[in-house]
Amino acid sequence: MRRTVARRLAAVLATAAVVAAGVVLSITHATAATGGVTGYATQNGGTTGGAGGATVRATTGTQINQALCNRASTSTPIIIQVEGTINHGNTADVSGTSCDVGNTLIDLKGVSNVTIVGVGAGAVFDQIGIHIRESSNIIIQNVTVKNVKKSGSPTSNGGDAIGMESGVRNVWVDHTTLEASGGEAEGYDGLFDMKNDTKYVTLSYSILRNSERGGLVGSSETDLTNSFITYHHNLYQNLNSRVPLLRGGTAHIYNNHYSGIVESGINSRAGGKAKVDNNYFEDSKDVLGTFYTSERGTWQTSGNILDNVTWSATGTDNYPAGPSMPSTTTISVPYSYQLDNASCVPSVVAKTAGANKGNQVSDGSCNAQTPSQSPSQTPSQNPTTPTTGPTDPGTSIPPGGTNLSLGAGADGSSKASGTSYGNVIDGSMSTYWSPSGTTGRVSVKWTSAKTVDTVHIREAAGAEGNIDDWQVVNNDTGAVLASGTGAGVISFTAVATTKINFVVTSASGTPRVAEFEVYA
Structure with a gap:
């Protein structure tokens, strides 16, 4: 049955509202477990974020900056629990030898071993983006980033909700909601961008919606040093294009729900290679191909469902993969993964994707479940609050209570x-x-x-x-x-x-x- 975009989007939003009552209280890092880091972020040594480091609580952008600047070094592990709304009004620059931060964005520059996780009633970055540059081993989980602008007022992060560039390695972004309220004419840019040698990234169980641009891999046809990205169990909703735009790199794209893609979908170009497995595409146009360039990319497809997908004709700088989306290359990935049947992807993504979903994940059989693997760093019951100036907090907060090892x-x-x-x-x-x-x-x-x-x-x-x-x-x-x-x-x-x-x-x-x- 053919459905209109508006009716289908309303149904998805209604389902999401029903399941959004759960609130995350923990963060997972274990690479082998359900609910832990997956995809290409498990490679190149893995992604653990701030596991093993101090846990601090932040309710303002200034406190996030203080937490980064108060560490002993730029690589001292830290878990920053965020609750409340982060905006320009509560974000000030902070000085320190372990940070390079600012007051217009959350800047993870030249750092490693950092986790930012939303807790309690949730974390919302409102009109202020997260920028990852020259950094590695970063986890961002259970946060909403919305309405980040590159023009108008206020501006932040070049208009990207989350942007990565310049030698970034091993980033896991999980259970996030990234959204805008318009396109470039309204001052917005991409929701999830990677540029200038960014590798080993996973975007999982997230929502990207209401923007002209979903996200790109490579800023131009000559920026071909970005690669090894996994996108799985995400909802791409009401977007014009770039879901993603892939230049020169390899991406694994599986079990995502695409709804209301207006102009073009997965755009593999300039030698890009996209492995596209068991996704559900509906009420959308040109969901896979090479678009807006003669420099072609390739793809390997299997198990996808096309529901009310339309295709344009092949022409100059326009090479849609439809209507049958045959494979044009073979791509192997170095990690294990479980595929849900594409027919259940809309329902399982509606239950699991986005912030404040209790970090629920798919069990690989079309069911949503709370992660079965215990997390490596559950937020502390008594997290510290960052001080106002640089200090050396060490790497641990001594626990209280009885030491059960004595007498064991x-x-x-x-x-x-x-x-x-x-x-x-x-x-x-x-x-x-x-x-x-x-x-x-x-x-x-x-x-x-x-x-x-x-x-x-x-x-x-x-x-x-x-x-x-x-x-x-x-x-x-x-x-x-x-x-x-x-x-x-x-x-x-x-x-x-x-x-x-x-x-x-x-x-x-x-x-x-x-x-x-x-x-x-």
Whole structure:
């Protein structure tokens, strides 16, 4: 049955309103788990954001800037919980050696290991964009960015809701709502843009709507250094074009719902390669092809549904893939993924995509579910508020309560001469455990199950910073509760277990764990 754009969009918005009551309270990082980082952001070493770092709360743009500037270095991990509306009126420039921020946008410039996550009643960036430049390992989750302008007043971020450029690596943008209220004539530009050597990016479970331009990969036919982007389970609604515009790079585009695309859809050009799997296109025009240029791109298609899609005729600078969208190349991706059947994509995307959806994800069988994998950094129950000037906050906030490791047992995978597993539960910072090499496991165990949600890994004096990558594992089930970089306080969704493991998977020096504290 053919449906009008207006009627279909109204139905989608009504469904979204029903499911929008859930509020996110946690953030996931585990790469192997449902609800964790997916797609190309899992490559090139993975994307963990601020996992393992301090958690701070921000209700203004100034506090976000302070949180970035108060770190010990530009790479000190940090999780910034945002609640409320961020705008020009509450965003001021802040000085510090670990940041390069401003007062017209949220600037992640020359930094790494940062998570920005909306919590509580939600986070809205109103007329102020998020700019990622010369940065790596960034997570943005559960936020709304709207009405960012490049002309008129106020202006921000060149008119992009989220923009990336200049050597950016490993960014995961998840469960966001990116929207405008018009096109270029009204002062808006792209919702999700990548330029000048940006690679290993995933956009998942997000809504992009009400704009002339969805987003581009490459700013011109000569900017061909951007690549390896995954777009999945997103809603593209009421957009003219660029969903995305792909110049020269490789993109994997699956399980997205396209509704009301007015002029052109996935525009693969200048050697771009698009793998287009199990998407649902409806009430739209020219949803795939090369448009507005003679420099052609290619695509591989499978399992897509076309519902009331119209096609223009092939002509100069216009090469639509329709009406049957045959493949013109073969593309392989280096990661595993689950495909929903295209027929259920509108319903599962309506339940999961966008901010304030409780971070629900698809189970790969057309059902929405809360992530089954425990997050690596659940927002702290008592996050700090940034101070007004640069400080050195360290990389962890000591938890309160009873240390359940005292009086427990301990074991592990190996131990270096002169060290002991029991040293991590003796309450003394003068003794420690080291593995026989640079990697290994140490565990805390009990005779009956304990419900725990936080561990504090304390490195011995002189060995601070030796631990690089780690995992916290529920030994009873094998589930990875958290993963990240750098020792410190690690929080996760509460779990009952008789044994919990801390696994060092890489280290820059010999790990020396003085205390493995566990808290409820």
